[in-house]
Amino acid sequence: MGIENQITVLVIEDSESMRKVICGFVEGEGHIALEADGHIEAFEQLEANTVQLILMDIEMPVVNGIELTKQIRKRYERWIPIIFLSGNDRDKFLTQGIEAGGDDYLTKPVKPTILHAKINAMVRIATMQRELNLLNQKLEKLTLQDPLTKVMNRRALDKKLKEDWYTCQRINQPLSVLMIDIDHFKSYNDHYGHAQGDNCLKKVALSLKQNINRETDSIARYGGEEFTVLLPFTCLEHAEIKAKQLARLLEERSIEHIKSPTAKVVTISIGIACTSQEITSYKELINNADSALYQSKVNGRNQTCIYEQSIRKIS
Structure with a gap:
C-alpha cells in the first residue's frame, strides 16, 4: 500500500x-x-x-x-x-x-x-x-495573490496588515509601511503598449520581492502601478534605509522609459509611515504612508518622503 x-x-x-x-x-x-x-x-x-x-x-x-x-x-x-x-x-x-x-x-x-x-x-x-x-x-x-505580479493582492494585504499591526502593538514593536508608485506609468503604457506595461509591472514586483529579505516582511500590489511593503519590527530609520535601497536597485535594473521626464529608466516614488509616530490604527498608518507618497510625486517623483507632523523629504 x-x-x-x-x-x-x-x-x-x-x-x-x-x-x-x-x-x-x-x-x-x-x-x-x-x-x-x-x-x-x-x-x-x-x-x-x-x-x-x-x-x-x-x-x-x-x-x-x-x-x-x-x-x-x-x-x-x-x-x-x-x-x-x-x-x-x-x-x-x-x-x-x-x-x-x-x-x-x-x-x-x-x-x-x-x-x-x-x-x-x-x-x-x-x-x-x-x-x-x-x-x-x-x-x-489564488484568492490572495495578484495574478499578474505574483505578489499579495489587496485582500491579502488588508489581512496581513491587521495581523502585523496587532502583533507589533502586543509586543510594543514598530511597524513601518512603504507605499510605492511607478513614476509616469501611464506614459510608459501609452508609449510601449499595455503588454509591455504588464511586463514592466512584473519586473518591478520581482525587483521589490527579491530585495525584501526578512521572512516577516511582505509586499503587495496595492492597485494599478502601486505597491505596498510591510516592515514589522522596523523603526523609521531602518525603513528609510530599505526605501533608498529598493529605489536604487530598481533604477540599476535600467528598465527603459524614454517618455519619463524624470529619468530615462523606470523609477519609483515612495512614501513612508511608522507606528512610532503616535498612529492609532492600521488604516491611519496606510493613509499616512499614502500622503507621504503623494508628496513625493508632487515634489517631482523619483524620491522618498516620510510622513511626520510635516512630511519630510529624505531623497
Missing part, C-alpha cells in the same frame, strides 16, 4: 485482547493503529495525532462509546468517522449511536472481510478529503 493511501486508525476498546486483535488487523492492512482503553487515553491520542478513523466499543465503563462520541463531536470541528463496535445489535442501540454522531456500526465478533471493506471505504474518503484540502489551499492562494 502506498503511503498516500495509509490512514491512522484509533481503536478505543476496554478489552485489551479485543483491542490487540483489531489493531493487528488494521496494521496488517498497512495502516497505523493507535490504542486507547477509555476516554482519557482516547483524547490523549486525538490531541497528539491526526486520526482519520475511530473504531470504538460502545459498552465501556466510566464513559461509554455513545457519551464519548458526543464529547468528541463537541470538542473537534474536523469530522472524524466513527464506527461503533458492539455485541449488542438491537435497533434502539444502533439508533442511539448514530444520533450521538456515529457513522457506522459493526457487531462483535467483527468479521475481517467486513472490517476490511469499512476501512477501505474510509481510505477513499480520507483520500478525497486530502485532495479537497489541496484544492482549497490552491484556491486560497
